[in-house]
Amino acid sequence: xxxxxxxxxxxxxxxxxxxxxLEAMLPYFTQKFGNAASRNHSFGWVAxxxxxxxxxxxxxxxxxxxxxxxxxSGATEADNLALKGVFEMYASKGNHIITCTTEHKAVLxxxxxxxxxxGKVSYLDVKPDGLIDLELLEKTITPQTILIAIMYxxxxxGVIQPIKEIAAIAKKHNILFFTxxxxxxxxxxxxxxxxxxxxxxxxxxxxxxxxGVGALYVRRKNPRVKVTAQMDGGGHERGMRSGTLNVPSIxxxxxxxxxxxxxxxxxxxxxxxLRDKLQNALSQMDEAYVNGNLEHRLPHVANISFKYVExxxxxxxxxxxxALSSGSAxxxxxxxxxxxxxxxxxxxxxxxxxLRFGLGRFTTEAEIDYTINAIRDTVLKxxxxxxxxxxxxxxxxxxxxxxxxx
Amino acid sequence: xxxxxxxxxxxxxxxxxGTLDKESKNVGTGLVGAPECGDVMRLQIEVDEQTHIIKDAxxxxxxxxxxxxxxxxxxxxxxxxxxxxxxxxxNMDIVEELSLxxxxxxxxxxxEDAIKSAINDYRAKNGLAPIEE
Numbered sequence: 388x389x390x391x392x393x394x395x396x397x398x399x400x401x402x403x404x405x406x407x408x409l410e411a412m413l414p415y416f417t418q419k420f421g422n423a424a425s426r427n428h429s430f431g432w433v434a435x436x437x438x439x440x441x442x443x444x445x446x447x448x449x450x451x452x453x454x455x456x457x458x459x460s461g462a463t464e465a466d467n468l469a470l471k472g473v474f475e476m477y478a479s480k481g482n483h484i485i486t487c488t489t490e491h492k493a494v495l496x497x498x499x500x501x502x503x504x505x506g507k508v509s510y511l512d513v514k515p516d517g518l519i520d521l522e523l524l525e526k527t528i529t530p531q532t533i534l535i536a537i538m539y540x541x542x543x544x545g546v547i548q549p550i551k552e553i554a555a556i557a558k559k560h561n562i563l564f565f566t567x568x569x570x571x572x573x574x575x576x577x578x579x580x581x582x583x584x585x586x587x588x589x590x591x592x593x594x595x596x597x598x599g600v601g602a603l604y605v606r607r608k609n610p611r612v613k614v615t616a617q618m619d620g621g622g623h624e625r626g627m628r629s630g631t632l633n634v635p636s637i638x639x640x641x642x643x644x645x646x647x648x649x650x651x652x653x654x655x656x657x658x659x660x661l662r663d664k665l666q667n668a669l670s671q672m673d674e675a676y677v678n679g680n681l682e683h684r685l686p687h688v689a690n691i692s693f694k695y696v697e698x699x700x701x702x703x704x705x706x707x708x709x710a711l712s713s714g715s716a717x718x719x720x721x722x723x724x725x726x727x728x729x730x731x732x733x734x735x736x737x738x739x740x741x742l743r744f745g746l747g748r749f750t751t752e753a754e755i756d757y758t759i760n761a762i763r764d765t766v767l768k769x770x771x772x773x774x775x776x777x778x779x780x781x782x783x784x785x786x787x788x789x790x791x792x793x
Numbered sequence: 794x795x796x797x798x799x800x801x802x803x804x805x806x807x808x809x810x811g812t813l814d815k816e817s818k819n820v821g822t823g824l825v826g827a828p829e830c831g832d833v834m835r836l837q838i839e840v841d842e843q844t845h846i847i848k849d850a851x852x853x854x855x856x857x858x859x860x861x862x863x864x865x866x867x868x869x870x871x872x873x874x875x876x877x878x879x880x881x882x883x884n885m886d887i888v889e890e891l892s893l894x895x896x897x898x899x900x901x902x903x904x905e906d907a908i909k910s911a912i913n914d915y916r917a918k919n920g921l922a923p924i925e926e
Binding site: 695696697698699700703704724734735736739771772773774775776777785790791 | 796801804807810812824825826827828829830831832833834835852853854855856857858860861906910
């Protein structure tokens with residue numbers, strides 16, 4: 388079977404757009420270019436109709452009412468709107484937010500911002516498998532707590548948090564529950580009613596839609612949730628997000644959601660089989676470790692550490708053929724490896740030695756087979772030139788070596 | 794970030810990967826960096842005790858492509874130099890030769906440290922005063 392190089396296995400960063408999505412979008416750039424807020428002519432009506440239809444397609448994927456979808460520029464904006472919007476709207480009720488250390492930066496940095504504005508934020512540690520401790524969550528709740536913000540599926544390790552249980556705890560204490568579901572929506576069944584979610588952020592470009600569009604789900608009943616707008620203007624999106632709607636991208640987002648809904652069952656099965664093949668082959672190597680909970684995990688994600696080999700050096704062995712991401716941060720000024728892997732309790736050495744695999748709709752078995760061989764060969768080659776591997780083989784405990792930190 | 798061709802060449806065909814007998818009196822070993830920092834270099838030199846000329850040099854490196862290339866290049870430069878000449882190799886020479894970008898300068902610093910550390914290990918074994926690291 389032919390392989391189209393380079394092989395793309397970084398689908399957690401972004402996905403290629405499905406050609407069917409592009410096809411749906413094209414008319415809305417040129418012939419059907421109207422402003423969905425123009426009420427006086429057919430150009431506006433056509434655009435509004437297209438947005439309404441897309442809103443239904445999006446709503447159907449997550450089982451909500453179309454009116455509960457607030458279109459944004461992406462998940463980062465939706466995260467900001469949910470956190471800052473709730474913090475401001477519910478200020479009279481309290482100022483405490485609970486989140487966890489493995490959240491995406493869009494959540495963590497927004498929480499830091501809220502702290503500067505008088506908010507209190509608790510960052511829950513996660514267990515070694517990446518899941519949060521529900522007892523710890525409940526113990527952290529105070530009378531001032533207004534929001535629990537825990538992600539659905541993690542972008543680095545793919546671990547799926549116990550969403551229903553978290554929602555039940557939030558409900559019991561009359562606290563809102565927000566989840567960043569960017570990696571989960573479209574990949575696994577996400578049902579805001581069954582899951583008990585009050586607010587949820589997600590994005591089109593992680594599910595074969597265009598970049599620059601996402602949504603915040605905001606529950607309208609039981610309870611009716613409101614967020615303070617973070618952008619002032621024409622009062623679009625029920626007053627929660629002003630700004631002319633990005634009609635072509637919203638149309639694409641809708642189509643992407645529809646395709647995911649229709650193809651999810653078969654696709655999740657196919658991807659988890661490919662992911663397992665990759666993971667089983669690579670984890671059979673000496674000193675290779677799969678990071679994160681194996682059972683509660685997104686079907687298309689695997690994160691594996693190859694001890695005694697540095698991640699970026701490893702990527703260099705095949706980066707012309709395979710596009711992958713590493714938890715190593717040799718390129719960053721701080722030289723800090725992945726904070727997510729460190730939050731699991733991994734030593735910096737293992738965090739530096741990790742690769743993140745994100746499979747996707749266009750990943751083929753031939754690509755996985757090629758990847759297995761390429762990684763195996765490179766790991767073996769680099770271990771031959773790794774002083775740490777030599778020391779490990781000699782039985783030296785690396786923790787006892789007095790390293791010259793720089 | 795794109796790597797320079799020289800970095801890619803050293804990474805693909807590293808020169809002088811290997812191990813010398815660290816117990817030997819005329820072998821100096823420098824082990825620098827730390828696993829937590831994402832790079833560890835071990836550089837070894839075998840020195841002619843009469844002339845103080847480096848006869849052989851070997852390295853093993855755990856790190857990114859630039860770290861591997863920096864140490865591979867260092868071993869090439871060391872061979873044939875006296876230990877005094879070797880001690881004058883500056884990390885910026887490595888930066889220039891490999892066209893390392895600013896975020897990778899620490900790789901060259903590590904290589905310079907490894908060279909000096911290997912020289913001083915040899916000097917200590919042979920009753921010579923250390924050079925400044």
